[in-house]
Amino acid sequence: MINIIFEFGMENVEVRIAGGSVLFRTKQTQQYTTIEGLRLDKNGVVKEFPDLKGKGNWKEEAIKRFKENISQMRTETDVAEYLVDDLKKFGYKPLYWQKSGHRPIKLK
Numbered sequence: 468m469i470n471i472i473f474e475f476g477m478e479n480v481e482v483r484i485a486g487g488s489v490l491f492r493t494k495q496t497q498q499y500t501t502i503e504g505l506r507l508d509k510n511g512v513v514k515e516f517p518d519l520k521g522k523g524n525w526k527e528e529a530i531k532r533f534k535e536n537i538s539q540m541r542t543e544t545d546v547a548e549y550l551v552d553d554l555k556k557f558g559y560k561p562l563y564w565q566k567s568g569h570r571p572i573k574l575k
Contacts, residue, residue, distance in 0.1 A: 468567040469547045473559040480559065482550055484543045489550070502530050511557050 468485045483490040483499060490499035512519060512529045519525040540546045551561045551574075565571040 469543050470563075470565045470571075471547055471551065471561060472563040473554060473561050475559045479562070482547075484546050484550075486543070487538065489537055489546065502533055514557075515553075 468483065471482045471484075473480045473482065478493055478495075481492050483492075488501070490501060491505055492499045507526055507529060509525060512525055516525075516529060516532060519528055522528065536549070537546055540549060547564065551564075555561070561574040563571045564574055
């Protein structure tokens, strides 16, 4: 299991990668949720997937593509590195990375 803490604006977002699942939580929610439970920004989705512009089912298609991309990765570390790189593009600043059984590592 890998936990990564990101800063987005004034909020911290924790991402937990356990096996094939990716879970998210914020200070307000206190419970982990899958990507279906997140509020996705349409502009951010269109920035990542320009072909979804103007489509009514943009959120469902973006979630489907995210899950397909994650399922093709072999290790939790691959998923974590992908998420750090991808979320940086949208203004998320990675703060800490912690592998299960290890101390947290502060990221730049």
